[in-house]
Amino acid sequence: MASKEKEQELIKGLQDAVINYKADDAKKLAEEAVKEGADAYRMTMEGLAGGMEVVSEKFDSHEYFVPETLLCAKALYAALDILKPHIKTEAGKDKGQVVLGVMQGDVHDLGKNLIKSIFESAGWTVHDLGRDVPLQKFVDEQLKTDSDIVMLSAMMTTSMVGMKKLIPKIKEKNPNVKIMIGGAPISEKTVEEYGADSTADNAPNALQEAMAMLETLRAM
Numbered sequence: 001m002a003s004k005e006k007e008q009e010l011i012k013g014l015q016d017a018v019i020n021y022k023a024d025d026a027k028k029l030a031e032e033a034v035k036e037g038a039d040a041y042r043m044t045m046e047g048l049a050g051g052m053e054v055v056s057e058k059f060d061s062h063e064y065f066v067p068e069t070l071l072c073a074k075a076l077y078a079a080l081d082i083l084k085p086h087i088k089t090e091a092g093k094d095k096g097q098v099v100l101g102v103m104q105g106d107v108h109d110l111g112k113n114l115i116k117s118i119f120e121s122a123g124w125t126v127h128d129l130g131r132d133v134p135l136q137k138f139v140d141e142q143l144k145t146d147s148d149i150v151m152l153s154a155m156m157t158t159s160m161v162g163m164k165k166l167i168p169k170i171k172e173k174n175p176n177v178k179i180m181i182g183g184a185p186i187s188e189k190t191v192e193e194y195g196a197d198s199t200a201d202n203a204p205n206a207l208q209e210a211m212a213m214l215e216t217l218r219a220m
Helices: 004-019 023-036 040-060 066-086 110-121 135-145 162-173 188-194 203-219
Strands: 097-102 125-128 149-153 178-182
Touching: 004 023, 004 040, 004 066, 023 040, 023 066, 040 066, 040 110, 040 203, 066 110, 097 110, 097 135, 110 125, 110 149, 110 203, 125 135, 135 149, 135 162, 149 162, 149 203, 162 178, 162 188, 178 188, 178 203
Parallel strands: 097 125, 097 149, 149 178
Antiparallel strands: none
């Protein structure tokens, strides 16, 4: 077992490797974390996802653009591939199922892929429909899998409008399902207007939102 000081040092190193898009460093630190017996879940959530949170802020403030963000994601995946097999999800804690995809007419899937990685690391079952997904496919997949949450991603206003048609379709088939929408043009106002349940501006926040939704569903 790694000491608390060592774990904090590794977390900080993983964050820096993701923020500064150093895939080799991220990989080495992940290997060291496994060797030292550090908690792989903490390394993923606080280290990798924590670093990606900073990257999101840099992207929003136009300090980073798409090429840098893709390189940061590459560093995250390099470490995640090593950490993932060592993640022990909380025993006995019932994790949910999520249907995830990018709206029709949209091929921007970086955010969607990051969310998928974080959710899988946290022990969720993810049904990934990919990008440019026809509206009906979301409805069909939710019914087929009986997933607790449907997550819709759109990076363009033109693809975002499809959500307005899709959300009532999903809710009509299953009124209890929770719907989270995300992407650059999405705001709290969009959530209200489209009849979704929530939005999240990055992968760690999406996970927290989903956990809260899942608790609400379980209580029902």
